[in-house]
Amino acid sequence: MTHPHRHESHPKIISRLNRANGHLSAVIRMIEEGKPCREVAQQLQAVESALRNAKQTLIHDHMDHCLEEGTLEEQRAELKAISRYL
Template sequence: MIGDDDAIAQVLNRLRRAQGQLGGVIAMIEAGRDCKDVVTQLAAVSKALDRAGFKIVATGLRECMTDNAEGVREPMTEAELEKLFLALA
């Protein structure tokens, strides 16, 4: 999966924070708030999601490069890892 329990907790916290921020953005739009304020908060949501994604990739990289414990899947190739990183860009 992602890694140790601490890494999973960090990712979940970031995702929950982003979820709350996104709810705030929706409320701001519904309330007719200023475009600048909405975009600022939307950028914060995007950054929180990016950080969660990077944390998942960073902590899961070792697992992605090796067989899992049950040998169910093959290790990822360099090209697959590169594609995974670029998906977050």
């Protein structure tokens, strides 16, 4: 059985994702209520920003803690694999 993969940054990432989820729910409500496009676009920007920040934190944490294992070739391969998501 595989052990859970957790880092100290994960609660912070979860918080950012919950914030993005709240913004996304607000965007859906705004569209359903016929709010102005400019206001909807502003909220969508907030969703994108929260997701981008969560992704960056996760990837940077992975680079700091998970690239220490394996051979140099394996580390490079892992860095290339994860960097495609930046």
